[in-house]
Amino acid sequence: MDSLNLIKNDPWLEPYKTDIEHRFQLSVSKEKELAGKGKSLSDFADGYLYFGLHKTEQGWVIREWAPNATDIFLIGNFSEWKENTKYRFSKLKNGVWELKLKTGEIKHLDLYKLSMHWNGGHGERIPAWATRVVQDKKTYIFSAQVWSPSRPYKFKKKKFKPQISPLLIYECHIGMAQEEERIGSYNEFREKILPRIAKDGYNAIQIMAIQEHPYYGSFGYHVSSFFAPSSRFGTPDELKQLIDEAHASGIAVIMDIVHSHAVKNEVEGLGRFDGSYNQFFYGDHRREHPAWDSLCFDYGKNEVIHFLLSNCKYWLEEFKFDGFRFDGVTSMLYYDHGLGKAFGSYNDYYDGGQDENAITYLTLANKLIHEVNPHAITIAEEMSGMPGLAAKTEDGGIGFDYRMAMGIPDFWIKIIKEKKDEEWNPSAIFWELTNRRSDEKTINYAESHDQALVGDKTIIFRLIDDQMYWHMMKNDTNMAVDRGMSLHKMIRLVTLSTINGGYLNFMGNEFGHPEWIDFPREGNGWSYKYARRQWSLVDRKDLKYEYLGNFDEAMIKLVKDVKHFEQSPIIKLWDNGGDQILAFMRKDLLFIFNFHPFKSFTDYGILAPKGSYKTVLNTDSYTFGGYGLIDESIEHFTIPDPLYKKEKKEWLRLYLPARSAQVLKLQKRK
Numbered sequence: 001m002d003s004l005n006l007i008k009n010d011p012w013l014e015p016y017k018t019d020i021e022h023r024f025q026l027s028v029s030k031e032k033e034l035a036g037k038g039k040s041l042s043d044f045a046d047g048y049l050y051f052g053l054h055k056t057e058q059g060w061v062i063r064e065w066a067p068n069a070t071d072i073f074l075i076g077n078f079s080e081w082k083e084n085t086k087y088r089f090s091k092l093k094n095g096v097w098e099l100k101l102k103t104g105e106i107k108h109l110d111l112y113k114l115s116m117h118w119n120g121g122h123g124e125r126i127p128a129w130a131t132r133v134v135q136d137k138k139t140y141i142f143s144a145q146v147w148s149p150s151r152p153y154k155f156k157k158k159k160f161k162p163q164i165s166p167l168l169i170y171e172c173h174i175g176m177a178q179e180e181e182r183i184g185s186y187n188e189f190r191e192k193i194l195p196r197i198a199k200d201g202y203n204a205i206q207i208m209a210i211q212e213h214p215y216y217g218s219f220g221y222h223v224s225s226f227f228a229p230s231s232r233f234g235t236p237d238e239l240k241q242l243i244d245e246a247h248a249s250g251i252a253v254i255m256d257i258v259h260s261h262a263v264k265n266e267v268e269g270l271g272r273f274d275g276s277y278n279q280f281f282y283g284d285h286r287r288e289h290p291a292w293d294s295l296c297f298d299y300g301k302n303e304v305i306h307f308l309l310s311n312c313k314y315w316l317e318e319f320k321f322d323g324f325r326f327d328g329v330t331s332m333l334y335y336d337h338g339l340g341k342a343f344g345s346y347n348d349y350y351d352g353g354q355d356e357n358a359i360t361y362l363t364l365a366n367k368l369i370h371e372v373n374p375h376a377i378t379i380a381e382e383m384s385g386m387p388g389l390a391a392k393t394e395d396g397g398i399g400f401d402y403r404m405a406m407g408i409p410d411f412w413i414k415i416i417k418e419k420k421d422e423e424w425n426p427s428a429i430f431w432e433l434t435n436r437r438s439d440e441k442t443i444n445y446a447e448s449h450d451q452a453l454v455g456d457k458t459i460i461f462r463l464i465d466d467q468m469y470w471h472m473m474k475n476d477t478n479m480a481v482d483r484g485m486s487l488h489k490m491i492r493l494v495t496l497s498t499i500n501g502g503y504l505n506f507m508g509n510e511f512g513h514p515e516w517i518d519f520p521r522e523g524n525g526w527s528y529k530y531a532r533r534q535w536s537l538v539d540r541k542d543l544k545y546e547y548l549g550n551f552d553e554a555m556i557k558l559v560k561d562v563k564h565f566e567q568s569p570i571i572k573l574w575d576n577g578g579d580q581i582l583a584f585m586r587k588d589l590l591f592i593f594n595f596h597p598f599k600s601f602t603d604y605g606i607l608a609p610k611g612s613y614k615t616v617l618n619t620d621s622y623t624f625g626g627y628g629l630i631d632e633s634i635e636h637f638t639i640p641d642p643l644y645k646k647e648k649k650e651w652l653r654l655y656l657p658a659r660s661a662q663v664l665k666l667q668k669r670k
């Protein structure tokens with residue numbers, strides 16, 4: 001066969017041609033095996049329509065896959081939580097069990113579980129395909145719940161096509177998206193937070209912790225019920241309404257989906273669903289994740305692939321999610337989960353330590369998602385740099401639309417912690433922000449939720465620290481605060497302005513939310529103090545948080561208003577390590593950064609396309625908490641230089657205040 005485009009686009013992959021083409025063939029063969037003749041992956045991924053609890057014309061039917069079970073009973077408040085032959089399942093083929101009930105034998109809001117029997121034991125289980133799971137507020141016990149309202153929510157916006165050029169993501173968590181020390185709701189988010197996001201200009205939200213999880217403090221990453229939206233935040237219908245209204249505001253909704261592992265719990269989760277250790281997960285030493293205290297799916301089983309692919313389609317079809325950010329992809333790709341591996345050469349990606357079953361699953365998942373919704377968005381959270389992860393499946397890639405640029409936040413943390421301000425090197429900054437594969441789109445971000453977790457610090461808190469508690473009043477001059485706010489704006493602007501796909505911000509960080517994120521746990525006395533967002537800080541007119549919020553809104557608008565900004569070439573015009581100056585152009589926008597902590601430059605010369613320029617964004621503006629040193633009303637004209645006549649470049653002479661950035665727009669070419 002001819003080489004795949006993935007290899008053609010990167011000659012350094014030629015030595016690994018056999019491995020890449022082998023993986024491609026594995027996904028092609030597996031798709032044929034699963035879909036069968038004349039059917040598609042989407043047809044195969046209809047498991048959620050067959051398994052689980054469903055209302056029928058005669059009453060109800062519930063089905064579960066439990067090949068190791070010897071007997072199953074449906075128990076609940078309708079049976080006084082006792083086994084009753086009326087609620088006994090019948091065994092069908094291939095490990096499938098079924099129970100049919102008449103109308104009235106169960107009803108809306110009834111609680112239920114499975115009483116599972118196997119050779120040598122039995123136990124209560126929540127159905128694997130349950131779509132509604134609730135926790136008793138007194139006993140803290142989880143149960144499945146019949147969800148069949150008489151007037152189910154109907155989407156008002158039937159069709160929605162994300163406008164994502166560029167993709168501007170507001171990462172959020174429903175529970176902590178409110179100010180009181182408690183868990184927030186879908187309705188509160190829809191009513192209070194969505195308008196903020198729309199005003200800020202973001203065109204997508206990425207919601208964490210949607211799939212039900214027993215422990216709130218896991219941030220939603222220890223999933224127990226994969227088809228159930230977390231009831232902590234409200235009902236399934238309330239989630240649907242949130243998504244519907246987001247679409248009405250032009251905002252795409254991306255789900256942070258967890259298919260990389262599952263919670264170990266047996267009663268609430270899939271740990272030993274039918275009494276066996278290897279139903280959904282590996283049965284050997286690979287079963288438990290060594291770092292996450294969780295269980296690893298066996299992607300080599302068709303039944304597991306069916307479960308997970310059906311899960312993808314379910315969220316797309318039933319809730320109208322616009323795509324997924326797949327969590328923990330690195331862990332899936334490698335048998336050793338990528339732990340302790342440097343990934344310093346291409347050989348590290350093709351040394352035999354890769355889980356081909358997981359790679360096949362991810363390839364099929366991407367293909368399915370785009371088959372169900374051609375406009376869907378898929379993002380990989382992956383740190384190893386696996387080539388082709390965000391390349392098309394037909395080119396030999398794994399098929400994600402974007403990959404997270406996970407090295408960028410690590411770079412910012414490292415430079416803030418280890419470098420003096422006068423050691424910030426513009427060449428190193430530019431290289432880190434633009435070092436990526438040309439055939440794969442990335443999501444740039446300065447910080448996500450990861451950088452804010454307890455034990456770590458947000459960028460603003462690293463820069464200002466405890467001075468934030470005392471010196472964030474607008475009438476208070478403080479050098480540490482001024483420095484921190486200046487760098488906070490510059491870091492975000494240079495990170496956003498160098499995107500080739502999209503940009504992400506975690507909620508509240510746009511206005512410099514102080515402190516860290518810490519969910520209620522035994523170690524903090526089950527406190528919600530740090531599991532919330534203090535929106536009042538940015539709303540108050542006497543605090544400097546408003547300045548940072550204003551800047552973020554202006555920055556987002558600037559980029560959003562440029563059609564296909566992320567696709568435009570980045571042309572470096574100037575970088576000078578001694579002066580700490582960086583300048584580059586994208587289309588008609590000229591971005592200039594002076595990272596020097598104390599040197600301001602008058603009539604600083606930058607070779608730029610000849611013409612006239614006007615200031616369209618300035619981090620030093622009073623509006624953004626700056627010193628107002630730049631006169632934005634001035635139109636700047638380039639000055640000819642015979643040496644650069646052929647290049648059609650001329651000198652642009654500018655005033656560059658220390659620790660500031662400005663964006664100029666080319667008005668007309670000479």
